[in-house]
Amino acid sequence: GAVVSQHPSRVICKSGTSVKIECRSLDFQATTMFWYRQFPKQSLMLMATSNEGSKATYEQGVEKDKFLINHASLTLSTLTVTSAHPEDSSFYICSARVRGFYEQYFGPGTRLTVT
Amino acid sequence: AQSVTQPDIHITVSEGASLELRCNYSYGATPYLFWYVQSPGQGLQLLLKYFSGDTLVQGIKGFEAEFKRSQSSFNLRKPSVHWSDAAEYFCAGEFLTQGGSEKLVFGKGTKLTVNP
Numbered sequence: 001g002a003v004v005s006q007h008p009s010r011v012i013c014k015s016g017t018s019v020k021i022e023c024r025s026l027d028f029q030a031t032t033m034f035w036y037r038q039f040p041k042q043s044l045m046l047m048a049t050s051n052e053g054s055k056a057t058y059e060q061g062v063e064k065d066k067f068l069i070n071h072a073s074l075t076l077s078t079l080t081v082t083s084a085h086p087e088d089s090s091f092y093i094c095s096a097r098v099r100g101f102y103e104q105y106f107g108p109g110t111r112l113t114v115t
Numbered sequence: 116a117q118s119v120t121q122p123d124i125h126i127t128v129s130e131g132a133s134l135e136l137r138c139n140y141s142y143g144a145t146p147y148l149f150w151y152v153q154s155p156g157q158g159l160q161l162l163l164k165y166f167s168g169d170t171l172v173q174g175i176k177g178f179e180a181e182f183k184r185s186q187s188s189f190n191l192r193k194p195s196v197h198w199s200d201a202a203e204y205f206c207a208g209e210f211l212t213q214g215g216s217e218k219l220v221f222g223k224g225t226k227l228t229v230n231p
Contacts, residue, residue: 006158034219043205043221044159057216093158095219102147102166102209104219108158 003027004096006107013084013114021079021110023094029074030096034104035067038091050077084114117142117210121222129230130198136191136225138206146208148189149219150180153203162204165189176200201229 003026013019023033032051036044048064050056050071058064066088068080077096081088091111095104118141128134140146147166151159163174170182180191189206206222 004158043223046218046220049216049218091156095159102217103149103161103164106151106159106161109156111156 002105004030004094004105004107006092006094006110008110009108010111011113013112015085015114016083018080018082019084019112021081021092021094021112023077023079023096023107025075025096025105028096028098028105030077031074031099032097033071033077034095034097035069035077035079036093036095038093038109040091044093047079081112084112086114088112089114117146117208117212117218117220119206119208119220119222121204121206121225123225124223125226125228127228127230128196131195134191134193134196134200134227136204136206136227138189138191138222139187140189140206140208141187142208142210144211145182145184146210148180148182149207149209150174150178150189150191151205151207152176153205153224155202159205162191196227196229198229198231201227203227 005024007022035047038044047062048056048058050069056069071077093109095106097104120139149164150162162178163172165172165182172180203224205224
């Protein structure tokens with residue numbers, strides 16, 4: 001149980017275009033979902049926290065107009081990278097958690113390359 | 116500020132040897148603590164977690180970790196390493212932020228290489 005999927009696993013896009021990444025909890029209802037960014041050979045940095053039905057809370061330094069997060073249901077959160085630039089190329093990982101439980105379940109990640 | 120430190124960036128051990136990966140945290144209280152493993156290009160897999168109680172925690176794949184409050188440490192151990200254990204290991208702590216929400220903070224990771 002507690003499986004989180006991400007789609008796509010890899011995406012290549014041109015500079016200036018937008019890319020949407022989906023994060024789904026497959027066998028549980030996630031009251032909270034998290035989006036992380038991981039640069040090569042570095043740790044995971046929390047970008048934002050989203051609760052179902054409410055606006056996402058962004059970490060300091062993360063542009064909310066550039067990284068749009070929608071958590072429309074208890075099983076789906078999306079991250080849209082708008083007007084992507086090469087510096088947005090990274091590995092994006094989502095996680096999901098059930099209210100009252102502290103364990104986060106991580107998705108397999110999405111490799112974004114902006115050319 | 117809350118932080119998690121993994122002092123060793125890269126560790127190399129021989130297959131069959133014992134392993135200890137270090138993790139220290141900085142926080143005014145005891146956070147919830149986790150160890151994750153990440154294979155190249157993959158997501159994170161939870162190895163074990165500590166919330167409270169017994170300070171020696173058993174996890175999957177033969178790993179264990181010991182919480183030591185006096186040292187603010189949560190070191191990961193395995194008595195005999197297998198070649199398949201080669202991966203990146205992350206220690207993480209769940210902290211309560213000033214805003215009242217919980218936040219998972221990761222260490223920088225330790226890359227484990229296993230020699231045959």
